[in-house]
Amino acid sequence: MHPRKWLAATLCGLLIGAAGSCHKPLSQETRSYYMTRTAPEDAAALGCANADKSGRLTLFFGAPTMVNGVPGATLWGAPNQHVYQIAHAVKEFVRGYATCRQDPNFRLLIGIGTSNSGIDAQTDDWLYAHGRVWGNMVRDMATWAATYYPFHAQIFGAWDFEPSWSQFGKAESWMHGYDLTDGRPGIYINASADGCPTATAVNGNCNNGWNQWEMWHLAWQHNSGMPFPQIYATSGVNARQWQLVDLYAATHQASFMFFFGTMTQAEACRQNGGCSGTDNTNHQAQSFMLNWLNSDQRTSQGDIEGMTDIRWFT
């Protein structure tokens, strides 16, 4: 990065960011959701309820599963939904947003998300196929949005992978399926780096036998990956873990990462009665991420545009 830009970014993150995260309007602090309801009227109402927002967000469906022979996802106590039902819900969300949008300049860049939760029991072939079907669904939805709502929304994939949730190889199989799907859009990597090193960048271990190379590979090396990680810890350690994954890539892979946003869970914490030390606000998370990235010129980044806070859509 150009030294002057690095200095500006550092000042922004360290001096201004703490007070107001530089220059992000409230409309760009988006809401993301754990989707436990997908009925058309619910999805449309949810889209309408986000009429005041513009930017990147994720609609999370649950773990990959199969519904009557069709790939889909779980929904935390609601019946599993196959990809056609999920796509239908997202369409209604977009329509609701388009109907209610408060400012014609607002746009939503919506990630349709799943996870690597509980996938160890599936075969690699099954996961690869599921990833491909998800990629096809996201691509078709992106085409649909570009056709009917190009001034309102764009569609992306989204993926919450967490080392504790599966073996690396299983997650890799799913991501291969998504990434190798023709025409698939980018995919927000709303992942956690649980157990990853907090002080070193030499391909150290994360939880469940994962390592920093594997984190970098899944989050960035795949062409479609758009890092947008979970920065939940109020200690800032999650930002440090991701910065060290980035630093590992810079020093060992002649690569680096670019972060498109930070995800927090402050509202989800409020909904379930509180979290202990994992309820960063949007601005805290972004400041942590920028501070750590800009603590080393090899990982510096001028700004992080996206910030979203997840909650339950009950």
Next chain:
Amino acid sequence: MSEDDAQHKAPPSPRKKRRALPRARGGVLLAALALSAVAASAAASAALSRPNASEPVTLEKQLQSEIDDMLASGVPRNSPKVRMLQDSLDQLRSPAIGRPRHDPEGDVSGLLSGDAGAVQPRAGVASASGSGGDAVGTAGGASGNWDSGPIDCEPIPGLLSAAEVAGASCVGVPQPDGTSRYVAIGADGVARTVLFGADGRVQRLPDTQVTAGLAPGTALTPTPEGDLQIAPPGRQPTVVDVG
């Protein structure tokens, strides 16, 4: 994320980092003065360039900024990720079609009737072992059956762990008041229940022993009253209150 991760140290403050650099006192003072001046200038600049509350916020600017930042960070212009963002930006600036096509199903006023944007309480009753979802292959045309079909167990961050749902049978039980209960009954017969409130509240309810053990093939069916019917194969069903 693990608890360990949540309890780690905070990032270095700029003061700490500057202290780590060996500098003469005079140099430090000079640098501090210069930094203060630049900071004040940057703050003033940020304030001046900050969009007015009524000024439109354009996502195009955000995407262009992301592209610029990526290039400034050293990503080649022909990188697939830069191209992906550029495509996204081009699409926002000038959609491939001159004018968006009319969405034949775009009128959602019926779905939004009443208080626009207000999410209504759940209606209907979920079936834990119902007839399943829509017919396969009806892309974009799926409808109905939103509240019926199989339910796979899934952890709920912070409330229901993967270990607790491992080997369990799960069911959603809508309540007459519009709330819902997500019940995971383990092989030990213990029901672990999470309440999804219509007001957005999500809460773990006390565990209850609903049966001595869950026999294979046991049917779990919500009742219209918001209770749960447990029907082991070849035995009389029982109805339990899920809180």
